[in-house]
Amino acid sequence: MIPNKEWMSIRNRREPGFVDGVNNFIDYAFSHSANKEAIRCPCTKCRNAVYKGRSEVQYHLLKNGILENYSTWNFHGEGAGNTQDSTSTQELNEDHMLEDTLDDMDGLLNDIYGRRGEEEDFGMDTEEVAEEPNQDAAAFYRLLQEAKEKLYPNCEYTKLSTIVKLLHLKSIHKWTNKSFDDLLDILRVLIPDGKVNLPESFSSARKYISELGLGYEKYDVCEKSCTLYWGPHKDATSCPVCKLPRYASIDSKGKGKPHKVLRYFPLKPRLQRLFMSSKTASEMRWHKEGRSDDGIMRHPADTPAWKSFDETYPSFASDPRNVRLGAATDGFQPFGNMSSQHIIWPVVLIPYNLPPWLCMKQPYFIMSMIIHGPHSPGMGIDVFLQPMIKDLKDLWEDGVSTYDAHSKKNFQLRASILWTISDFPAYADFSGWSTKGYKACPSCHADTSALYLKGSNKLCYMAHRRWLAPNHKWRKNVAAFNGEREVRAKPNPLSGDEVLMKCCSFTQVPFGRKENPVNYDATNSWENLRKKSIFLSCLIGRISLSATTLTSCTLRKMCAIMC
Structure with missing residues (x-):
């Protein structure tokens, strides 16, 4: 019998009714676990x-309260019956997930293709279609139809939902490929029209689901992160930099196990999907057709950098469907334990064509790659970014054929990265400008004022008053600052042309983790610039003018953080 839940609405967690309710809940949960x-x-x-013991759960509930919307205790035995051998909490959760998968095939396609709303026009009316959808768009429309077709007459499930459920079961119960193939053989005989509507094997099922766009590419990585085994090094058996073998071990069949693996999600199909929904395709033009250009900054399209880019590249700006992207990355401990010897760095792209109430929402974030390993990639992140940069170069130079469901026409989609988004340490990894040491500020560069504190063995940056107006009262305030009046003018930030020129003056040293790190080679650096950023490599000779504008704007923004 389920205990009374009225205690969950009590605001004062010190009341006896709330305390008794917590104790009854814990007794009920453990009796069904x-x-x-x-x-x-x-x-x-x-x-x-998070799993906790009895006393810890009691302490957390009394201190933090219970989730307000947790009216049905799915994770604690409600709905599993009253017997002692009821289904475990994990199994209940898995069953719940399976039912969600079956009931919401449209929702699955919505998340993948950015579709919103029930009454959308997907361009499938042949009387209105001006052009035939390209191959990728046609695959989506076919999947949309199959998501509504029953597996056989009067069946509860569709072909798509059945295959998704079978693959889900294989994953959570760890079936072998052979056992999955045998199950399909039986189902194809038992189910009406099974030989037509069900795949023959696990590989056929995966190929069918791959059209949803859920796949990714795997690239082996050197043990010390020196080399990505792709392109010219695709078939290499050892690292060309550190000479270590590619594989940590090789099994009896001759298949090697790599030290590390990069998972890359191709960018082109993900950008194409943004235009497969008529509403989303229309909103990808918002920055040009729906934005109020009244001089107030509400969106990146209102910034000087965006406008300067449009003036420099009118052919790119002439089609509002061309995508402007921002790249963001940061590392985190996947297990929530700061002492864990594992870190993950996702790299995410944000399409800024969308209106501000959509472009920063999770469904429109584009996961580009996942970098994982025991250590942060540091400035060697360029090794991992190579596939993404190649796709970006192709999208800039040639574009990719894309079907626009709004205009019902195919067009050549192009894309460009305008900004990178990161905290200050990750800014160093992206740009190559070290954010440590006496010249850590990228806006002050050589004029950075750093004071070494002997007691704490740290550097202190005290010259922030240089950026105030010349007649600001704080410049004369001696007591509140370092005991001196500040009369110096603010430093002049580096221009993009200066950065490009200096980066070309030294040779990039190989990336990779060294067993005995040594100080950087001054001949292969400039001030605090330690590397040629891979983003800079795709700017040189192609968008140097926009790099001038964007770099200067970025440096000013970063100085606001540092100084």
Whole structure:
């Protein structure tokens, strides 16, 4: 029997009714859990994501309260029956996920293709189509139709939902490929029209699902992150830089196990999907056709950098469907433990064509790659970014054929990165300008004022008053600052042309982690610039003028953070 839930609405967690309700909930949850030592903690901090013991769950609920919308205790036995051998919490969760997958095939396609709303026009009316959709768009429309077709007459499931469920079951129960193939053989005989509507094998099922666009490419990486085994090094068996072998071990069949793997999600098909929905395709023009150009900055399209880019490249700006991107990255500990010896760096692209209430929403973020390993990639992140930069160069120079569901025509889609988004340490990895040392500020560069504090063995940057107006009262304030009046003018930020010129004056040293790190080679650097950024390599000779504008704007912004 399910305990009374009225205690969940009590605001004062010190009241006896709330305390008794917490104790009754814990007794009920443990009585319906296969794990008698820990259950999911439903407090507002853990949110059913962390397993805790009885006393810890009680403490968290009394301190943080319970989730307000957790009215049905799915993770704690509700709906599993009243018997002691009821389904475990994990199994209940998996069943719930499976039902969601079956009931919401449209939602699955919505998340993948950026579709929103129930009454959208997908350009499938042949009387209105001006051009035939290209191959990628046609595959999407076919999947959309199959998401509504039943597996056989009067069947509850569709072909798409059945295959998704079978693959999901294989994953969570760790079936072998052979067992999955045998199951398909039986189902193809037992189910009406099974030989037509069900795949023959696991590989056929994966190929069918791959049209959803959920695939990725895997590239082996050197143990010390010196080399990405792709392009000219695709078939190499050892690293050309450190000479270490490519594989950590080789099995009896001759298949090698790499030290590290980069997972790259191709960019072109993900940009194409933004135009497969008529509404999303229309909103990709918003920056040009729907924005109010009244001089107020509400969107990146209102910035001087965006406008300067349009003036420099009128052919790119002439088609509002061409995509302007921002690249963001940062590292995190996947297990929430700062002492963990593992870190993951996702690289995300943001399409700024969309209006501000959409472009920063999760469904429109484009996951480009996942870099993982025991250490941060540091400035060697350029090794991992090579596939993404190649796609960006192709999208800039040649573009990719894309079907616009709004205009019902195919066009050549092009794209360009305008900004990178990161915190200050990751800014160093992206740009190559070291954010440590006596010249850490990229805006002050050689004029950075750094003071070494002997007691704490740290550098302190105290010259922020240089950026104030010449007659500002704080320039004369001696007591509140370092005891001196500030009379110096603000430093002149580097221009993009200066950065390009200086980067061409030294040779890039190979990337990779060294066993005995040494100080950088002064002949292969300039001030605090330690490398030629891979983003700079695709700017030189092609968009140097826009680099001038964008670099200067970026440096000014970063000085606001540092100084």
